[in-house]
Amino acid sequence: MTGTIIAKLIAFDRGDRHRVNHALKVTGYAMAIASGERLSGGDKRILEAASILHDIGILPALEKYGRADGKAQEELGPPEARKVLASLDWSDGDIRRVEYLVGHHHSYGMDGGPLLQILFEADFIVNLDEGQFPSQSPVSIRDRYFRTPSGITVFNALF
Numbered sequence: 001m002t003g004t005i006i007a008k009l010i011a012f013d014r015g016d017r018h019r020v021n022h023a024l025k026v027t028g029y030a031m032a033i034a035s036g037e038r039l040s041g042g043d044k045r046i047l048e049a050a051s052i053l054h055d056i057g058i059l060p061a062l063e064k065y066g067r068a069d070g071k072a073q074e075e076l077g078p079p080e081a082r083k084v085l086a087s088l089d090w091s092d093g094d095i096r097r098v099e100y101l102v103g104h105h106h107s108y109g110m111d112g113g114p115l116l117q118i119l120f121e122a123d124f125i126v127n128l129d130e131g132q133f134p135s136q137s138p139v140s141i142r143d144r145y146f147r148t149p150s151g152i153t154v155f156n157a158l159f
Ligand SMILES: [Fe+2]
Pocket: 022, 026, 054, 055, 123
């Protein structure tokens, strides 16, 4: 199932390697943190799908607005995530949970539950590695935004 979602993202992003690789890395870190936080299998399945699809709004945002800031991604990502998961016969309830995560993944600092928190942390780890926050120190981002013990452990091992 995971492989199918990844294959659909590759097709959706028209083979944009950077974007696909970013999503794969975020998914890997999210799953590592999720294991440490002892998420249930059901929650891991939701988080995994949301991690793969979290940035699916970038391409439609660029096409619609000519920009892909967080707000535009949060608006246009969820309907695309829904299409992917509906095509795989996911239940409406599970799709809604993924939509929520995709639709808030740039709302840093918001208390949106443990899955959203893990998605924030995994995305920060990868964005820091990719040089997305050149003016901020990694530790300042950790201290401001990381909350899960497992996310902090993963961060400290890497930075
Ligand atoms: Fe991301």
